[in-house]
Amino acid sequence: MKADLMKSMAFLEDKARFKALFLLLLRSPEFVKSDRLAAELGVTSRTIKSDIQLLKEELDKIGITVLSKRSKGYALEIHDTEYEKQIKEFYQIYQSTTIDSxxxxxxxxxxxxxxxxxxxxxxxxxxxxxxxxxxxxxxxxxxxxxxxxxxxxxxxxxxxxxxxxxxxxxxxxxxxxxxxxxxxxxxxxxxxxxxxxxxFCQPEEKNKIRKVFYKTMIKSRVVFSDINAERFFIYLIYFRNKQQLTHLAFPKLAFRYTQTEEYALVVEMIQKLRNQFSGFEFSDEVIEFLTYIAVISSDLYRFKDCTKENYDSLIELGEETRNFLLRELSEALQIDVFDDYTCIKDLLKIMIPISLKIKLGVSDCIDLGYENIREYKNEPLLEHYMFKLCESFQEKYGYKISTREQHMLFNIFLGMLNRIILEHRKLKLAIIAIDGRLSTQQLKFNLQHYFSEYIEKIETRVLYELDFLKEQSYDYYLCSNYGKNMTIDYAPIYFAEADMTEFEYVDSFRHIFLDAFDYDKIMPDLSFVEMNPKYKFNHFPIETYFQSESNYEEINLNGRNQIHVYFDLQSKKEGIQIFSFPKTDDKNSDGQEYYLLVDLAIGEDKQKLRMFLNIVNSLALDKGKLRTVCDKKEATYSHFFL
The missing domain is CATH 1.10.10 (Arc Repressor Mutant, subunit A)
Known part of the structure; x- marks a missing residue:
């Protein structure tokens, strides 16, 4: 089946731009506009439209339709879901390797x-x-x-x-x-x-060599990722073809490479290849080099393997570079990240191969050719600091962290931040049974079923009972929507629609339990400032609102709504100001511009940092939320999450 697919898709292999265009459309779950495709591939929209027409003719022959919709762009349609699955699996690992402008x-x-x-x-x-x-x-x-x-x-x-x-x-x-x-x-x-x-290698012989290579790998404790394994295989073919090598001119490394498992793997592999094929009589210098490549390629999943016995001086440099990144991140976020043991372990696994490349004086990577494999747009603050860390690292160690390594760092740091669990108190709830206690049973069941960890107690009361209670000890009151027609003086209160489904109940109640996290108590007061409409086409002087002696950093949440976030995590006086243009009758929320001026004193408070991250991430996910916040001008954080 794979051979048939390879044959049917062969027309793309020598047409890099068409392949890039096809893969961009294949990856996208929705229509993609021509200007976006043009920007990705470094050509004009006119070229894209011409390419699409040619690509459409070829894809029609193999059962793939190119759809086009005015103002929406282009998309692929594959009616046979199994066929679509096979195509996506075919390109899953290697789809981005040859996409170039x-x-x-x-x-x-x-x-x-x-x-x-x-x-x-x-x-x-x-x-x-x-x-x-x-x-x-x-x-x-x-x-x-x-x-x-x-x-x-x-x-x-x-x-x-x-x-x-x-x-x-x-x-x-x-x-x-x-x-x-x-x-x-x-x-x-x-x-x-x-x-x-x-x-170059004859296809039949190449497959035989690859088979020996894979069998040796499978029996070894050393593990390569698929892409690293294929690259190592290319190194083997290269050295086989390049018999007349001059001196490789390695620097003298303080690294006893012969004690590594990677060295044992390389020696065994070369011996097996030498026994069956010609051209693998490699010198000691080439074997040393291949060992270095094997160490750089190793998937160090097991932390117990990251020892001085295995990697000698690489451990010392790995720990030094890891600690540099963690110190920089701690300083940036104003929290201690050294207490996250998982982060410390996982980061060392990445820094061991990087340490060898530092010793060799190269910023080597696997160039996947298409950098937008993953997006960081839903974690803009972490993205901001990650890129700053990479710049600091290059300045300190002369090593440029590759896009692929940035992805790995991002995931490790994201895991560390996600392990900051927000503490919350449990709420005391009263359900007001204005239509009888039985009418509240389903509501009570859903609350207990989905939100039990947030509830200390939940009691059903009628209004006259509440009126005669000497002490009101409830955090929240819930009532059927009919209660809006009555005079009910208990607050905060939520009125539930009678005809909501179970899941609608659950979704609508989420904001109630945001109170359990006490955002409004932990985070500083929100305030709102209206900007003069003249600044719609001119620079808004946000600098005039800066606190003196504060060092603000900036991130921009781009999209139809532009949100400029200026923040200082070491402020002397806390506060969050939201700047927006006056509310209009225009119901279209697109094209708005906002400024957030955030003054926080994190001071090792991981709860406060996590809350700030949640707010920024929420806005990055849905930039339209800020318009709702500004329209309501209610100084509560719950609107950032509704």
Whole structure:
């Protein structure tokens, strides 16, 4: 079945932009507008519309329909759900590896060309090969950025051209990084014969070598992710084809690599391959290099394996770099994150491979080619600090944390924040039975069933009983909607619709139990400021509202409604001000702009930090909520969550 799919989808393999377009549509659960597709792929909307028409003709042949709707964009329709599932499984692991804009493709072509050239390459040669009259200035700037991640330099000599200068092992690592087809494609054509030759292997023999490789991996305690396993396999093919290697020029590392399980795996693997195939007579230097790649590729799931006995000096540097990140995060969030043992363990697992790359002086990664694998938009504050941490880390250790590693860090930090459990008190509830006690039974059952952890006691009362109680000890009163027609002086009170379903009851009562968390007691007072309409088209001077000697940071929640959040977590005087334009009769909530000025003194109070995060995340999830908050101008936090 997989072979049939590969054959039917083969028309995409040598058309990178069409494949990118197809995968963007395949991933999206809804229609995607042409301007968004154009922005993702670095082309114009007109090009997208032309590409869609051509793609539509090809996809029709294999039972996939491209739908188009005015003002909504494009979407894929696959009537056979099993067929759709097979296609998504086919692209599940490797779908993002070859998605590049035309700009990216030119950058990688230049790198591949320079890395395999045995002499200087002139600019006009590159322009001819790329069929462009462009100066390639932007492309070369990006080439230099990628080279700098590996400590390599782009050397240019007048009348001669360009060449890459630096250690051989660094060139090899970059050569593999820009291979990018870690998806079992037999022999992809990169349009550069010298580069193709480095990775060529007859398909039948390649499958046999891969089988030996996988069998050895399965019996080892060392585990690679699928994508890392495929990359390691590419390294094996590369070294098999590159028999005449010069000195790799490793730095002398304080790391006894021969004591690692990865070294034992590499030695065993090479011996098995040598017994069955020619070309695997690798030198000790190559075996050392492959061991380094194996350590970098290891999926260190078991914390008990992260010991000095296994990884020698990498543990010391791993702990140092981990503690640097945790100190920076503690300072940023104003809480102690060192007391989260799970975070400490998981972070070390990431920092061990990174520590080896720091020692080697390379910021190596698997270039997936399509960075938006995951979105951080529902955790904007964590995203803000994570990127700042990565910048600080690069400044301190000279290592650029890759997009993939950022994803892993994000998940670890998110887990730590999610383990901050908000304390809550239990509420005393009174159900007012104005139509008899039996009429309240279902309501009482649902409350006890879904919200028992928030309820200290729940009692059914009639109004005249309440009137004669000497002491009112209830936190909340609940009554049927008919009670709105009566004079009931008990507060806070919630009137429940009589015809609500069970789940509607549950959803409508959630805001009642927000009171149990005491947001309004723990968080500072909310205040509202109306902005002059003249600022709709001019800069609003939010700075004039800043507290003196405060250091504010800014995050923007972008969308149709723009929300600018300025916050200081070490404020001397607490308060949250919400700035909005005057309310109008326009029922369309799109296009509004808001400012939040947040002054908090977190002071190790994890509860307060968690509450602030919840508020910001809630607005990031639904930016329209802020309009409701501003329209009501009720100084209560419950509206952020309703």
């Amino acid at each position: 035309e700009f990216d493709m030119r950058v990688h072509y230049i790198l591949r060309r320079l890395l395999t050239a045995d002499q200087f390459v002139k600019m006009d040669f590159l322009q001819d090969e790329l069929v462009t009259s462009s100066s390639l200035r932007k492309e070369l700037l990006h080439v230099k950025e990628l080279l700098s991640e590996y400590g390599l330099l782009l050397m240019a000599r007048p009348h001669y051209g360009m060449a890459i200068q630096g250690s051989e092992y660094k060139k090899i690592m970059l050569t593999i990084r820009v291979y990018k087809h870690f998806n079992k494609v037999s022999n992809p054509d990169f349009g550069i014969p010298a580069y193709n030759k480095l990775f």
